[in-house]
Amino acid sequence: MTFLGKIGALIGAALLVVGFTVATPSAALAGRSACPQGAVCGWNDSNWQGTQITFWPSDIYQATPSHCMNFDRTASQDKISSLASYNGAPGFVIRFFVDINCYAGPQNTAYYDLYGTNQVANLAGTGFNDTFSSVMVPNCC
Ligand SMILES: [Ca+2]
DSSP: OOHHHHHHHHHHHHHHHHHHHHTOOOOSOOGGGGSOTTOEEEEEETTTEEEEEEEOHHHHHHHSTTOEEEOTTSTTTTTOOEEEEOOOOTTOEEEEESSGGGOOTTTTOOEEEEESSEEESOGGGGTOTTOOOEEEOSSOO
């Protein structure tokens, strides 16, 4: 092989390596797409990034008489900064509480409602960023 032929072979090999690397997409879903149909999801960072918690409203509704689930034993306790809910019905509500056991505080105002199919990219403007400790599904499915 000539000198130029060797260089051409090296460049060709390099292009193959680059092409292979670029052509390998990640199969993992990210952001809002990582929240399944029918589920409600929270992320510890804004824009649906960071640690994700996923739950199904019917599970919470049926799990306890109060239809409440605490985050205190999860990595999401007091850290959720973005939300997504894929439940379709406009009147469906999922209620997030600042305290555990779905306690809304002495003024009954320490909660945040997410209605129907809805997404919140950043809770920073709501006064509820990094505060959620429990979630309730008052009416369900
Ligand atoms: Ca956060």
